[in-house]
Structure formats: C-alpha cells, structure tokens
Amino acid sequence: MHKKLFIPGPVDVSEDVLLKMATPQIGHRTKDASALQRSISDKMRKVMYTENEILLSTSSGSGLMEGAIRSCTRKKAAVFSVGAFGNRWYEMAVANNVPADIFKSELGQPTTPEMVEKALSTGEYDLITITHNETSTGIMNPVEAIAEVVSKYPDVIFCLDTVSSMGGTKIDVDKLGVDICITSTQKCLGLPAGLSICSFSNKAIEAAKEVPHRGLYFDLLALYECIQKKDYQYPSTPSLAHMFALDYQLDKILEEGLENRFARHLEMAKVVRAWANKHFEMLAEEQYASNTLTTVKNTKGISVADLNKELGKRGYMISNGYGTLKEKTFRIAHMADTKMEDLQVLLKEIEDILGL
Numbered sequence: 202m203h204k205k206l207f208i209p210g211p212v213d214v215s216e217d218v219l220l221k222m223a224t225p226q227i228g229h230r231t232k233d234a235s236a237l238q239r240s241i242s243d244k245m246r247k248v249m250y251t252e253n254e255i256l257l258s259t260s261s262g263s264g265l266m267e268g269a270i271r272s273c274t275r276k277k278a279a280v281f282s283v284g285a286f287g288n289r290w291y292e293m294a295v296a297n298n299v300p301a302d303i304f305k306s307e308l309g310q311p312t313t314p315e316m317v318e319k320a321l322s323t324g325e326y327d328l329i330t331i332t333h334n335e336t337s338t339g340i341m342n343p344v345e346a347i348a349e350v351v352s353k354y355p356d357v358i359f360c361l362d363t364v365s366s367m368g369g370t371k372i373d374v375d376k377l378g379v380d381i382c383i384t385s386t387q388k389c390l391g392l393p394a395g396l397s398i399c400s401f402s403n404k405a406i407e408a409a410k411e412v413p414h415r416g417l418y419f420d421l422l423a424l425y426e427c428i429q430k431k432d433y434q435y436p437s438t439p440s441l442a443h444m445f446a447l448d449y450q451l452d453k454i455l456e457e458g459l460e461n462r463f464a465r466h467l468e469m470a471k472v473v474r475a476w477a478n479k480h481f482e483m484l485a486e487e488q489y490a491s492n493t494l495t496t497v498k499n500t501k502g503i504s505v506a507d508l509n510k511e512l513g514k515r516g517y518m519i520s521n522g523y524g525t526l527k528e529k530t531f532r533i534a535h536m537a538d539t540k541m542e543d544l545q546v547l548l549k550e551i552e553d554i555l556g557l
C-alpha cells in the first residue's frame with residue numbers, strides 16, 4: 202500500500218507528473234533540449250520572482266549549496282544556522298577548504314537581523330548563507346529584516362536556502378537582493394528528488410570569477426557560462442526525466458496561481474498549528490512558524506516511532522524529529538500538492554490512534 206506522505210521531502214507526486222518522467226528521451230545536445238531547459242528557467246524565474254539567470258543541476262539541493270559556498274566565497278563566509286541544514290552548509294565549507302565561521306541560534310530560535318549586522322559589520326565576510334526555512338525545527342527566518350541588513354553590504358554575496366519553502370510561500374528573490382537562491386524538486390515543488398535549481402545574480406557571477414578553485418561539477422560559473430554559450434545546455438548529461446516533469450509541473454503551479462498556492466500552504470499551516478497548540482505545543486514561536494511544515498513538541502511523551510507505525514497501517518506517514526530532536530518532536534509537512542481534506546484526515550487519524 203502506498204503511504205500518503207506528510208514528511209518534508211520527498212513529497213507525494215501527482216500521477217500525471219510522475220508519468221511525465223517516462224517521456225521518451227531526447228538528445229541533450231538538441232534544439233529540443235535547449236527549448237525544454239529554457240522553458241524551465243523562464244517559469245522558475247516567475248516562481249522565484251527574479252530576473253536573474255536560473256541554473257539547473259542534476260543533484261539534490263545539497264549539490265548547489267556546496268557549489269554556491271565554494272564558487273563565490275573570496276575571503277570568508279558567514280554561515281548562519283538555525284538547525285541541521287545550516288550546520289550542513291558550514292560542514293560543506295570546511296570540507297571544501299573554504300574559510301567560514303558559523304553563527305548558531307538556539308534550537309527553535311531564528312537568525313536575527315542583529316546577529317547578521319554584528320557579523321557583517323566586522324568586514325571579515327564577503328558571503329553569507331541563510332536558511333530560509335529550517336526543516337528540522339520548522340522555523341521560517343525573518344528574511345525581509347535580514348535582507349535589509351545584508352543590503353547595506355554590497356560586497357557580500359547573499360545565499361539563501363529555500364529548499365523546503367520555494368513554491369510554497371512567496372520569496373521575492375530580487376526584492377530581497379538574494380544573489381543565489383537555492384531549491385530542489387522534492388519539497389514544495391512536488392516532484393521526485395534529483396534536480397536542484399538556483400538563481401544566480403550578476404554580482405555572484407563577478408564574485409565567482411575571482412575564485413580560482415571552484416570545483417568542477419558544482420562550479421556555478423561553469424554552469425552559467427555553458428548555458429550562455431550552448432543555448433541553455435549544460436556541461437554534463439542532465440536528468441531529462443526530471444526536466445520533462447518539472448516543465449509540466451511548473452505549468453500546473455502557474456495555473457493554480459502562485460498567490461493561490463501560497464494561500465493554500467498558509468491555510469494548511471494554520472490548521473496544523475491550531476491542532477498542535479490544542480494537543481501539544483509548537484517548537485517555533487508563532488511569528489517564526491514555517492508555512493510549509495510544522496514541528497510539534499512531543500509534550501505528551503508519546504512514542505513517535507509507534508505513532509508512525511500505526512499511521513503506516515492506515516496509509517499515512519509523518520516525520521520523527523530530526524537529529525537530536527528525534528522523539529522530542531515530530532513533523533507534519535503541509536507542502537506541494539497536499540490538499541486540506543487529506544491533511545484533516547491525517548490529523549483525525551493521529552487523534553484516533555493517540556486517543557486525543
């Protein structure tokens with residue numbers, strides 16, 4: 202039996218989108234491949250609210266995160282972490298010999314504009330990474346306020362991890378002044394994992410030109426230069442299966458309407474937050490609560506693993522807490538093409554299992 206997924210990636214993928222992955226292959230050096238990739242970039246620019254170039258990578262989101270910090274840090278990176286995925290960005294810097302400092306918030310707390318100001322005002326850093334939506338804690342950082350601080354430092358490249366939020370909530374990349382905005386397919390965009398996407402500003406391009414060793418597969422400047430030279434074709438063979446499905450799914454997303462899609466995510470978030478507050482507690486403070494997933498504090502001391510086992514028998518799956526938050530929290534994703542009706546059935550099933 203297929204379990205309906207309420208985990209923050211991979212998400213359930215609509216049958217018609219899955220079928221698009223079975224489209225017969227085309228040559229990756231053909232005009233058709235160029236047209237397909239250009240079409241995806243044009244549509245992604247709308248979803249991201251940007252005029253910057255879009256880069257596609259056949260990898261999950263982590264690939265472009267590693268590529269961004271390595272390709273564009275000239276002096277030193279300031280990595281702001283509110284959980285597992287911010288920490289991972291710091292590990293990527295260390296593994297690539299990229300000078301970096303990490304600025305951690307307490308678990309469940311956001312990155313504040315004050316923290317960013319304090320770090321950037323030292324003049325030590327020329328790249329900053331922010332997690333927009335931390336999938337372990339269910340925190341959505343105050344990105345507008347952070348962006349305002351970053352905008353005072355024109356030499357700093359602004360990298361934003363929107364892996365678990367792009368397509369589920371409005372992220373106005375150009376208005377925020379984000380230079381590299383990264384996402385991947387298996388979360389709010391509603392596709393299988395395997396493709397990642399980023400925007401790439403002119404400022405980021407110029408920064409990368411000053412970095413001598415950018416790696417190879419995730420050299421963002423090389424990806425950029427290749428698609429300019431070869432009419433949107435990439436240096437190596439891309440996952441055309443993902444491209445067919447993404448191009449199609451982006452049509453569906455734009456047909457739903459971005460504002461409608463964001464509103465649907467928020468409506469679902471409100472229902473889960475109210476439910477969490479009624480029966481448990483939320484890890485995030487209300488003002489920083491994510492619109493795409495909710496991390497619930499296990500105040501009743503239930504066995505999350507057992508709950509998930511029971512849910513599995515009924516055809517559902519949620520997520521245990523991440524890392525040190527395992528069993529202390531559980532997570533319910535409300536992203537991509539999830540419908541309110543299905544979410545409500547899930548919450549009823551949990552109540553039934555736990556006798557709430």
Ligand SMILES: *Cc1c(COP(=O)(O)O)cnc(C)c1O
Nearest residue numbers: 261262263286334336364365385
């Ligand atoms: C899932 C996730 C990642 C990692 O992305 P992959 O596509 O699995 O490599 C990074 N950051 C956040 C916030 C995520 O939710």
